[in-house]
Amino acid sequence: MPTPTPAVSQPVPNDPAAQYDGPPDYRVIGRHGVFPDTSHDEIERINFLAQMNRHLAARVVPGVKAAYDARVVPAFEAKHGRPIATRHEARKAMLEDPAFCTWSALRRMTMEQRQQAGRWTAIRQREALNARAAALIDGDPRLSLNPALKIPRYVSAVDHHCMPGSYHSEYVPGDVTNGANYDHAGFVTTGGLLGKFSDGGGHAVVKWVKKNLPDFAPKRILEIGGTVGHSSLPLALAFPEAELTIVDLGAPVLRYGLARAKSLGVENVRFVQASGEDLRGIFADGSFDWVQTTMFLHELSTPALRNIMRESKRLLRPGGIVLHVEQPQYTPDMPLFEQAMRDWDAFYNNEPFWSHMHEMDLDAEMEAAGFARDAIIHGGVYGVVDRELFPDAAEDDTEDYGRKAAWHVIGAVA
Amino acid sequence: MSFADALKDAGAKPAGKRPYFLDAQVEKVLAITMSLAQELAVARQRNDTLERLLKAKGILAEGEVDTFVPDKAAAAERQMWNQEFIARILRIVQQENEAAAASGDVASGEMADELAEG
Numbered sequence: 001m002p003t004p005t006p007a008v009s010q011p012v013p014n015d016p017a018a019q020y021d022g023p024p025d026y027r028v029i030g031r032h033g034v035f036p037d038t039s040h041d042e043i044e045r046i047n048f049l050a051q052m053n054r055h056l057a058a059r060v061v062p063g064v065k066a067a068y069d070a071r072v073v074p075a076f077e078a079k080h081g082r083p084i085a086t087r088h089e090a091r092k093a094m095l096e097d098p099a100f101c102t103w104s105a106l107r108r109m110t111m112e113q114r115q116q117a118g119r120w121t122a123i124r125q126r127e128a129l130n131a132r133a134a135a136l137i138d139g140d141p142r143l144s145l146n147p148a149l150k151i152p153r154y155v156s157a158v159d160h161h162c163m164p165g166s167y168h169s170e171y172v173p174g175d176v177t178n179g180a181n182y183d184h185a186g187f188v189t190t191g192g193l194l195g196k197f198s199d200g201g202g203h204a205v206v207k208w209v210k211k212n213l214p215d216f217a218p219k220r221i222l223e224i225g226g227t228v229g230h231s232s233l234p235l236a237l238a239f240p241e242a243e244l245t246i247v248d249l250g251a252p253v254l255r256y257g258l259a260r261a262k263s264l265g266v267e268n269v270r271f272v273q274a275s276g277e278d279l280r281g282i283f284a285d286g287s288f289d290w291v292q293t294t295m296f297l298h299e300l301s302t303p304a305l306r307n308i309m310r311e312s313k314r315l316l317r318p319g320g321i322v323l324h325v326e327q328p329q330y331t332p333d334m335p336l337f338e339q340a341m342r343d344w345d346a347f348y349n350n351e352p353f354w355s356h357m358h359e360m361d362l363d364a365e366m367e368a369a370g371f372a373r374d375a376i377i378h379g380g381v382y383g384v385v386d387r388e389l390f391p392d393a394a395e396d397d398t399e400d401y402g403r404k405a406a407w408h409v410i411g412a413v414a
Numbered sequence: 415m416s417f418a419d420a421l422k423d424a425g426a427k428p429a430g431k432r433p434y435f436l437d438a439q440v441e442k443v444l445a446i447t448m449s450l451a452q453e454l455a456v457a458r459q460r461n462d463t464l465e466r467l468l469k470a471k472g473i474l475a476e477g478e479v480d481t482f483v484p485d486k487a488a489a490a491e492r493q494m495w496n497q498e499f500i501a502r503i504l505r506i507v508q509q510e511n512e513a514a515a516a517s518g519d520v521a522s523g524e525m526a527d528e529l530a531e532g
Contacts, residue, residue, distance in 0.1 A: 040459075040460060040463060041456045041460060044455065044456040044459040044460065045452060045456055047455075047459070048451075048452050048455040048456065049452065052448075052452075095435070100435075101435035101436055102435070102436070104433075104435040105434075105435040105436050105441050105444060105445075106444075106448065108432075108433065108435070109444070109445050109448050110448075112445070113448065113449060113452055115428065116424050116425045117424075117452075119420070119423065119424040119425075119426070120420050120424035123416060123419050123420040123423055123424055124416050124417055124419075124420040125416060126416045126419065127416055156429070157429060157430070158428075158429055158430035159428035159429040159430060162428040162430075163428060164423070164426040164427065164428045164429075165426070165428075166428075166429070171419070171423075347433065348433045348435075350428060350429075350430045352430075
C-alpha cells in the first residue's frame with residue numbers, strides 16, 4: 001500500500017486544527033499483543049476523560065489559584081491574625097472555598113469515571129485477554145510468581161489512584177485484568193505526555209543516563225515496582241546486552257508485563273513477584289549494576305522506603321548505580337499553594353504516602369541506607385515522546401500539580 | 415460471564431473512603447451529570463464518525479448536514495422530540511409545581527393508618 005503523502009498546505013485562516021493544543025486522539029496509542037480491544041465508544045470515553053483532565057488543569061486551576069489569592073488567604077489572615085504557615089493549613093483553608101471544592105469534586109469524579117471506563121473495557125473481555133496472555137507467557141521461565149507473597153498494608157489498605165483492586169487483585173487464575181486496565185487507560189491521566197507506549201519516563205531515564213554516565217554499561221538491571229514495564233522496557237532496549245529484572249507485588253501486572261514485553265519484541269527481561277523490601281532469598285549481594293525505581297517511592301511507607309533503599313545498596317555491586325525518579329520534593333521555596341495542590345493526590349486520589357514522602361530528606365535517607373553523601377546524584381528529566389504525535393512535556397506550560405511528566409532524579413553510586 | 419462481571423465490577427469502589435467536597439447529595443447529582451456529559455460526548459463523536467464515513471463514501475456532501483432543512487412533517491417530528499425530551503428530564507419540576515398547587519395531598523405512609531383502620 002503506498003504511503004499517503006500529506007498535502008503541503010498554506011495556513012488556513014481560523015483553521016481550528018492549527019490552534020489545537022491538547023491531548024492527541026487516543027487512537028495514536030501503541031498497541032501490543034495483550035492490549036485490550038477498544039470500541040469506538042470506549043475510545044471516545046477515554047478521549048473525553050483526558051480532555052476533562054486537560055480542562056481542569058488548564059482552565060479551572062487558574063480560577064482555584066485566583067480564589068486562593070483573593071479569598072482564601074485574606075480569610076485565613078483575618079481569622080488567625082497571621083499568614084498561612086504550612087501546606088496543610090493552605091489545603092484545609094481551601095476546603096472552605098467553593099472554587100477548590102468544585103475543582104476537587106470534578107477531578108475526583110474524572111478519576112472515578114476513568115477507572116470505571118478502563119475496567120469496563122478490561123473486564124468485558126477478561127477471558128480473551130487472559131488467554132492471549134497465557135499463549136505468550138505460559139511456561140516461560142522469565143515469569144516467577146509467588147502466590148504466598150503477603151501484600152503489605154501500604155498497598156492493600158487504600159487502592160492507589162482509586163484503581164479498584166490495585167495492582168495485585170486477581171479475579172480468576174492467570175488473571176491480567178488489572179494490568180490491562182492500568183495500561184490502556186492511563187492515557188486519561190497523562191493526556192499522552194508519556195507517549196505511545198506510556199514509556200516516556202523510561203526514555204527520559206535512558207537519555208539522562210547516556211548523557212550523564214556515558215561510560216556506564218550495565219549488564220544486570222533491576223527495576224523495583226515496575227508494574228507492567230512501562231518505564232522499564234526502554235532500559236532493556238537501550239542496553240540490549242543487559243538483562244532487566246522487574247520486581248513487583250502484583251501478579252496481574254507481571255503476567256501482563258511479560259506478555260506485553262514479548263509481543264513488543266523485548267526479550268531481555270524477566271518479571272518476578274516479590275517485595276522490593278526484602279529480596280535476600282532471591283538475589284545475592286552485589287547482583288546488579290543498576291537499580292531503578294520510577295514514580296514508585298510515593299506508593300510506599302517510611303519503613304518500606306527505608307528497606308528498599310537498604311536493599312538497593314545491598315544489591316548493587318561496588319560502583320553500581322541506583323536512580324529514583326519522582327515528582328519534585330517540597331522545599332521551602334515552593335509556594336504553599338503549589339505544595340497544597342501537589343498534596344491533593346495524597347488526600348483525595350488515594351496516594352496516602354505522597355505527602356510525607358515529598359517532605360522527606362531523601363539525601364539523608366540515602367545516606368542512612370549506606371550510600372556516601374558525596375556519591376549522591378541529583379538531576380531532572382522530562383518525559384521523552386514521539387513529538388510528531390504527542391505533546392512535549394518540556395514545552396508544555398500547563399501545570400497539573402503532581403502529574404506533569406517532569407521529574408527529579410535522586411540516586412547514588414554504590 | 416464477562417458482561418455480567420463488567421456490569422457488577424467496572425464501577426467497584428476502590429479501597430479507601432471517598433472524599434466529598436460539596437454537599438454530598440449535590441455531589442452525587444454532579445457525578446451523575448458528569449457521567450451523562452461523558453456519554454453525550456461519546457454519542458456526539460459517534461455521530462461525527464458516521465458523518466465522516468458517509469462523506470468519505472460519497473453518500474453525504476460537505477455542508478449537507480449544516481444546510482439541511484427538514485420538510486414540514488419532519489420539522490414537526492423533530493420539534494416534538496425536543497418537547498418530549500424536555501418534559502421527560504424536567505418531570506421533577508412539573509411534580510414540584512403540581513405539588514405546590516395541590517391541596518389535600520397526602521403521603522402514602524400517612525394514608526396507611528387511615529386505610530388500616532377497621
